[in-house]
Amino acid sequence: MKTKGLKKDKVNIVTLGCSKNLVDSEVMLTQLKGNGINTSHESQKDDSNIIIVNTCGFIDNAKQESIDTILRYADAKEEGIIDKLYVTGCLSQRYKDDLEQEIPQVDSFFGTMELPALLKKFKADYKHELVGERITTTSNHYSYMKISEGCDRPCSFCAIPLMRGKHISRPMEGLVTEAKNLARNGTKELLLIAQDSTYYGLDIYKKRNLAELLQRLSDVEGIAWIRLHYAFPTGFPLDVLDVMNDRDNICNYLDIPLQHGSTKMLKLMRRGTTREKTEELIQMMRDKVPDIAIRTTLIAGHPGETEADFEEMVSFVERMRFDRLGIFNYSHEENTHAYGMNDDVPDEVKQERANHVMQIQAEISNELNQSKVGRAFKTLIDRKEGGQFYGRTEFDSPEVDNEVIIDASQHYLRIGDFAQIKIKDATEFDLYGEPI
């Protein structure tokens, strides 16, 4: 980190949390650079004198990681290693007053919608002409695109609406322009993200308009893959599946957090659906898009979850055989609906239940991966590391799903290219193959 007072200001943005927070950091990076301010993102070089921490306030672990990161830089400021420390993002939005009291070394705290105010600290203005022109920080060939902000859903356990506000869809024209700019800059894979992507359009177009958005983005030259994340089961717009079928560049992949497999628990969680309706929806997806890969997320240990309810989740996971699955331990979050309930499942039981579900999922994932041995898949090559190339099929999202691993001592591939890879071997979470 820069020694105080010698060189021109240099800003480093540090991002915590989800891909939506990453997009916010990318917009911040674009605006600061657009104002001529020397800015980097997650720079490993210790030469920045101004730090911006973009925090996560989702659940306990994430909050603790954000606080630890702020305190690390607060110490650096006390030691005179950095000059300024700014904090933004969800934790700051949610606990601004407390944080200002507890960590006075921070120069200013900003909420999730306060970029213009943060820019003012640099005597910079929010440049509207840069909207849709985003510097991305992911590998050059894939980019996240946030299609809306906030959420109108009442899920009992979730603090996100407290930090991100009501659902606001981004106008389709702006998204298409952004996709064209990203494609021009090398993006081949577009990952659509939101709090609830299936709610897209209900506010500004008075109808669920995700299918039309997918068609418009699918028409953008250079975009080879479009991947849909954060769908919501209740009111799922089935026309999305038709577009997925019609358009080759829309991945047969869907991330749809379902949270539980017991109707009683789905009711307590205020998810507006039942186990039966959920199973019907998953079956309809598989009937309409036969090779669709479905990723889901569940929560273990929500208040009121009995051993019997958990057994229902287990049988749900065994029956549905999801391609990809993640599970969180319930976190008792202030000001959420569930906070008024008794957090009656002990932490160790939450952890045991989460481990048990992941054991079952590892077996399912291994069986599904074994069935890919001998077949060939269009694979996007993401990186080279330790003598191996790492890539993904259309059924795998970056950072959360399987990878295809290719021996780089035997084969030459280019990062960012697609290659046809024949699968030779598989484990529960990875595939091994060679180009054909």
Ligand code: SF4
């Ligand atoms: S859909 Fe539910 S879980 Fe997801 S962000 Fe909205 S309130 Fe939270």
